[in-house]
Amino acid sequence: MENKPTREKLLREFAPQIERISASSVLWILFLLGVIGIGVYAFVTQVTEGHEVTGMRDNVVWGIYIVNFIFFMGMSYAGAIISGALHLFRTEWRKPIIRMAEYLAIISLLIGPGYILLCIGRLDRLPFLAVYGRIQSPITWDVIAISTDIFGCLIFLYLSMLRDIANLRDFSELKLPKWRKKLYSALALGYTGTPEQEKRLKRATDIMAAMVIAIAIIVYSVLAWIFSVTLQPGWHSTIFGPYFVIAAVYSGTGVLIITMFVFRKIYRLEEYITRKHFVAMGVLMVVLAALFGYFTFSDYLTKWYGSEKNDENLIKILFSQYYWPFIFSNYIGVLVPLLVIGIPKLRTINNILISAIIVVIALWLNRYLIVVPTLESPYLPIQDSRPAWAYYNPTWVEYALTAAGVALFCLLFTLGSKFVPVMNVSEMSEIPKSKGPFTEEESLV
Amino acid sequence: MDESNEKKKRSRRDFLKKGLLAGAGVVAGGSLIAAYVDKSEKESGEKVRALTTDGQIIEVDKAVIKTPRVSIKESHEGIPGRKFVMVIDLAKCKNARKCVEACQKGHHLPKSQEFMKVYLLQDSDKSAPYWFPKPCFHCDNPLCVSVCPVGATYKRSDGIVLIDNDRCIGCKFCMTGCPYSTRVFAWKHYNEFDEDKEPYSPEAGSPGKEGTVSKCDFCPDLVRIGKLPYCAQNCPMGVIYFGDIDEDTVTNGTETYRFSELIRDRAGYRYLEVLGTRPTVYYLPPVERQFPVDRGFNDLDENVKNRYKNTPYVKSHKK
Amino acid sequence: MKDLQKIVLIILLLALVVGQKTVTGQEKKDTVSEITPDLKLGYLNTSNDSITLTADIFVKRETGNFALQNAEVEFTASADKENKSLGKAKADVAGTAVLKLYVKSGLPVDKEGKTTFTVSFAGKDKYLAASGNVAFKKAKILVTFTKEDTIRTIHVKAVQVEANNEQKPIKGETVNVYVPRMLSNLKIGEVKLDDNGTGTVEYPGALVGDSLGNIAVIAMIEESDLYGTVKGQSTISWGIPKQYYLAEKPSTRELWTPIAPIWMIITLIIMLTGVWGHYIYAVVQLIMIKRQSKQKKDYF
Ligand code: SF4
Numbered sequence A: 001m002e003n004k005p006t007r008e009k010l011l012r013e014f015a016p017q018i019e020r021i022s023a024s025s026v027l028w029i030l031f032l033l034g035v036i037g038i039g040v041y042a043f044v045t046q047v048t049e050g051h052e053v054t055g056m057r058d059n060v061v062w063g064i065y066i067v068n069f070i071f072f073m074g075m076s077y078a079g080a081i082i083s084g085a086l087h088l089f090r091t092e093w094r095k096p097i098i099r100m101a102e103y104l105a106i107i108s109l110l111i112g113p114g115y116i117l118l119c120i121g122r123l124d125r126l127p128f129l130a131v132y133g134r135i136q137s138p139i140t141w142d143v144i145a146i147s148t149d150i151f152g153c154l155i156f157l158y159l160s161m162l163r164d165i166a167n168l169r170d171f172s173e174l175k176l177p178k179w180r181k182k183l184y185s186a187l188a189l190g191y192t193g194t195p196e197q198e199k200r201l202k203r204a205t206d207i208m209a210a211m212v213i214a215i216a217i218i219v220y221s222v223l224a225w226i227f228s229v230t231l232q233p234g235w236h237s238t239i240f241g242p243y244f245v246i247a248a249v250y251s252g253t254g255v256l257i258i259t260m261f262v263f264r265k266i267y268r269l270e271e272y273i274t275r276k277h278f279v280a281m282g283v284l285m286v287v288l289a290a291l292f293g294y295f296t297f298s299d300y301l302t303k304w305y306g307s308e309k310n311d312e313n314l315i316k317i318l319f320s321q322y323y324w325p326f327i328f329s330n331y332i333g334v335l336v337p338l339l340v341i342g343i344p345k346l347r348t349i350n351n352i353l354i355s356a357i358i359v360v361i362a363l364w365l366n367r368y369l370i371v372v373p374t375l376e377s378p379y380l381p382i383q384d385s386r387p388a389w390a391y392y393n394p395t396w397v398e399y400a401l402t403a404a405g406v407a408l409f410c411l412l413f414t415l416g417s418k419f420v421p422v423m424n425v426s427e428m429s430e431i432p433k434s435k436g437p438f439t440e441e442e443s444l445v
Numbered sequence B: 001m002d003e004s005n006e007k008k009k010r011s012r013r014d015f016l017k018k019g020l021l022a023g024a025g026v027v028a029g030g031s032l033i034a035a036y037v038d039k040s041e042k043e044s045g046e047k048v049r050a051l052t053t054d055g056q057i058i059e060v061d062k063a064v065i066k067t068p069r070v071s072i073k074e075s076h077e078g079i080p081g082r083k084f085v086m087v088i089d090l091a092k093c094k095n096a097r098k099c100v101e102a103c104q105k106g107h108h109l110p111k112s113q114e115f116m117k118v119y120l121l122q123d124s125d126k127s128a129p130y131w132f133p134k135p136c137f138h139c140d141n142p143l144c145v146s147v148c149p150v151g152a153t154y155k156r157s158d159g160i161v162l163i164d165n166d167r168c169i170g171c172k173f174c175m176t177g178c179p180y181s182t183r184v185f186a187w188k189h190y191n192e193f194d195e196d197k198e199p200y201s202p203e204a205g206s207p208g209k210e211g212t213v214s215k216c217d218f219c220p221d222l223v224r225i226g227k228l229p230y231c232a233q234n235c236p237m238g239v240i241y242f243g244d245i246d247e248d249t250v251t252n253g254t255e256t257y258r259f260s261e262l263i264r265d266r267a268g269y270r271y272l273e274v275l276g277t278r279p280t281v282y283y284l285p286p287v288e289r290q291f292p293v294d295r296g297f298n299d300l301d302e303n304v305k306n307r308y309k310n311t312p313y314v315k316s317h318k319k
Numbered sequence C: 001m002k003d004l005q006k007i008v009l010i011i012l013l014l015a016l017v018v019g020q021k022t023v024t025g026q027e028k029k030d031t032v033s034e035i036t037p038d039l040k041l042g043y044l045n046t047s048n049d050s051i052t053l054t055a056d057i058f059v060k061r062e063t064g065n066f067a068l069q070n071a072e073v074e075f076t077a078s079a080d081k082e083n084k085s086l087g088k089a090k091a092d093v094a095g096t097a098v099l100k101l102y103v104k105s106g107l108p109v110d111k112e113g114k115t116t117f118t119v120s121f122a123g124k125d126k127y128l129a130a131s132g133n134v135a136f137k138k139a140k141i142l143v144t145f146t147k148e149d150t151i152r153t154i155h156v157k158a159v160q161v162e163a164n165n166e167q168k169p170i171k172g173e174t175v176n177v178y179v180p181r182m183l184s185n186l187k188i189g190e191v192k193l194d195d196n197g198t199g200t201v202e203y204p205g206a207l208v209g210d211s212l213g214n215i216a217v218i219a220m221i222e223e224s225d226l227y228g229t230v231k232g233q234s235t236i237s238w239g240i241p242k243q244y245y246l247a248e249k250p251s252t253r254e255l256w257t258p259i260a261p262i263w264m265i266i267t268l269i270i271m272l273t274g275v276w277g278h279y280i281y282a283v284v285q286l287i288m289i290k291r292q293s294k295q296k297k298d299y300f
């Protein structure tokens, strides 16, 4: 029981996080609720007035809803893959950030599918997906895959939180209302850390970590296939599966870095999350940047080289109408992280944060550029005098719901961090005292 | 043994098909003097749902006569022993838009929804521009059907691809699946939908429903009673031919051709064959045209005319 | 739920609006001046002593022609002073009233052998009375077939029925030869009748019949001033048996069929059982943890 002091110390340190809600965080939560409220209003408008209130029309049938859907799902898979992989490889430096990755996985997984529901014209008929489901349809694959994924992530998150919940239950100094203590003790499943229990928990967690990685890859490929099984120029591509997976992990890494930064600031975790962690994540991001750049390049290179009529047309549009978004997402979004992290001198926390933000925006735009321009340049040229039919312009409803999704994401993260510390206390307390939370000797990835 | 079984099976199918059509042909009621009436042909179409009338004289637009509708279940099955095909003669099209108008009237569509669209195409700079009416191609390998998660869009035994608006969940996947931009979505409840008081039937494709997808349906409700689809009936130039490909015959109402001869003699082709969707709509190339392309701009609504203002042909003309 | 309520509301509102419109529309129509319908009478003699009379009733308005559904018309046959009512029929959805007659004898004929058929609409509401008529002589066309070596021939013979019931050949008329198709007739030849009222046309071959290879051939005198439209029909087994294109078996590669390919179902089942099996394993571990907690209680 030599870790005991560390655990006690950690718990004592993190207790305020979950015990108190400061005035500023109340304000913050109210603000988020406000944004979500606007989103709810937008949603009601869309349901009562029909999808006409969106910018989508017969040519661009999917707009930023689907972009958000891909984006959030991508973050979720990234969270799952990162936490699963870090867990399986027993990387030491994972410990302070693994809980955030798990939260990222589950929270964005709860929000993402909401966006696909916003695209659906008849929400009242959703049960038909089960009643009349056709296995041939990639949407059915997606429905099955996402629900499987949600269960997997929930189990995984729960497994990895179990010990912390048990800790909180047993931590007598915690000043919390009775119901919360009761909740902890119920959720802790009577875990007391006997060798037998520990063995079982470890086994289950390992298996779920592997599962979560595998499912994340499958699910995101399925999502990519929704696009690539069609014949649309720009979508009908064989590399979309791996491309999407890489892009997902890439964007997720960016989001994770931002999350790390934010929590580090708010909860004063400088002691635990150090520059080294940022650099480690940064290096991961660079690897992914290279891969992402490589996939993007080969996708567009093959289209451009052969210049089939419709591909040529698409590329022309990308380089004219969408010039800046295209440059930003596919050049700046790749090169900035490469430079910032590639050059050791530039590797400050702030710089890494900035490149993470750039990556996140670039990847959102990347998805937009995959979805919208393709729909704007179908095989038969659009001949329509109504501008909305020819060019997609998102309306306030779509923006409001996008903002609401981001707000919900922040809200759930905030509440999650109030429920169980954003750091895995039990894992961190296992670190031998001599070494400290993060050691120089450890390799970066 | 086998052969005679096969024969029996076949003739049963023939009978079904004939019975259906004969039944549909005789819709007249009323009192007839018994001695003169030919009773042998009195099998009334049980398959066809009769219109309810209270004896009042009703005026119905002759251009878009409504027909009795079959139930949703039946409309999933298809007309027995048929396989429909359409041939569009580009040489005769002058963008009169009568097909579009009749179709919209017949299906109770708002102006913003067109099942039939007329494009002004020009394959390359130097090649000739032409008017290109485009219905749904009712592909034999329809991607729209493959991707539908709930089977709301389906292909019937007679080759027609239909949408069941009572089942469609509005995911719009089929709209991206179709490479020919054929499908339209009801972005809201259009008033025109309410004009149709009949019960919904996928065969009639009407009344439309908010939040679902619809498209050209080859008017199986008309074909069932031996009439041509609205577009073919109403084209003043007789551009659109329709028929049963197994019978090798297509007609535009005034002329009837053997399908195989027409395609052979006029070098008929299918649009974007390369995509492998195997359309059942064939085009006859715009050769030896009866009208110059510009004739198609006459008498157009301003907003319809504006559709074509960004086409290469119109742009090059302005210069 | 909101959605539903709103849809119901909209429908109700629209019903109200539309309802009002039709009401005002009717009021307007009532004040509108009366109108005389057009009545067109079609005549088809199918040679087997059967005549089909088709009356088309419609009104012409600025916006197009409108069929008068449900209008009741009466058919009569007359010659000289004899007048015989044939029956009444109601116009169907397309404004067409059909009367099929089976007439071996008994129709009034004048001395040329002609019968005048009249259709009349008595008038109702704002629709004034209207009528139309045609006068034709009874005729018959016979279609027969012969085959010599590889040459197959269609023979046509046409006769007219005189007032005294005597049959005489029709000379010099043009007879069109068709095969009937689902939506129209496909023309396969034309015959100019000789002095015996006969003529031949070669059977063109490569025509699709029904699934047994039976094919109907029609010979028609169309819209003649004297005989009206006369049709003779016969069936022969010269057709190519009709192949049902994709009535039953689509090729296995395609994904649009209602049932997914078997490999897809198997893959899905394997993957799902694999994944969910592991989930269950993990959950079982959790349950075991819970069970074991009862055995030992101190953690710290
Ligand atoms: S044209 Fe489009 S909508 Fe019509 S059957 Fe083919 S893929 Fe489907």
Ligand code: SF4
Pocket: B147, B148, B149, B150, B151, B152, B153, B163, B167, B168, B169, B170, B171, B172, B173, B174, B175, B212, B213
């Ligand atoms: S929009 Fe309707 S018809 Fe189209 S794929 Fe979705 S459910 Fe099927």
